[in-house]
Amino acid sequence: MAQYKELIVQKALNGILPQLPLQGKWLDELGFTVGQLVSVVFADSCLTLTTNTTVGNSSSVLVIESKLVRKRPRTQLVLDGFLLKRYGFAIGDRVGLHLEPNMIQISKIIKFTTAETA
Numbered sequence: 001m002a003q004y005k006e007l008i009v010q011k012a013l014n015g016i017l018p019q020l021p022l023q024g025k026w027l028d029e030l031g032f033t034v035g036q037l038v039s040v041v042f043a044d045s046c047l048t049l050t051t052n053t054t055v056g057n058s059s060s061v062l063v064i065e066s067k068l069v070r071k072r073p074r075t076q077l078v079l080d081g082f083l084l085k086r087y088g089f090a091i092g093d094r095v096g097l098h099l100e101p102n103m104i105q106i107s108k109i110i111k112f113t114t115a116e117t118a
Contacts, residue, residue, distance in 0.1 A: 003099040006109065011091050012080050018091045019080040022104070027064070027075040031102040034075055038062045042087045047106040049077070079106075 005026075012019040031051055032038065040062060041048045049062075066073045089095070089108065098105040 005097040005099065007095055007097065009084065009089050009091055009093040009095060017081040018084040018089050018093070019078060020084060020089070020095065020106070021076065021078045022097075023074050023076040025075070026099070027077060030099055030104065032064050032075065032077060032104075034064050034066045034073075036064045038064060038077065040079075040083070045088075045107055047079070047087060047089075049104040049106070051102045 003026075007020060007022075009018045009020050011017075027033075032049075036051055038049050038051055041050075062077060062079070065076050065078075084090075094109040095106050096109050098107075
């Protein structure tokens, strides 16, 4: 069953480039486990992260890491720097994550406003 999350693109440690840290138990539950390769493909204004795929079709490859949070290991996947910038994601952008087993689709949330007439 598909799930949905919303996040905000943050500043990387250098304060210049965008960063989107994905971390927590929910990654494990989707099949994104420590040490696993993740392919990243950009199409139709959406970044798609998948596991259990052939790496040859992807535009980038990431590795899932483990980070200590309060002395406990936590699964972490960090999208940062030029990867996000290359695909048009900027610091402060709101993004929606469509979550399915072995797949995360990330796209910008664009709010449209209508002008009120007097």
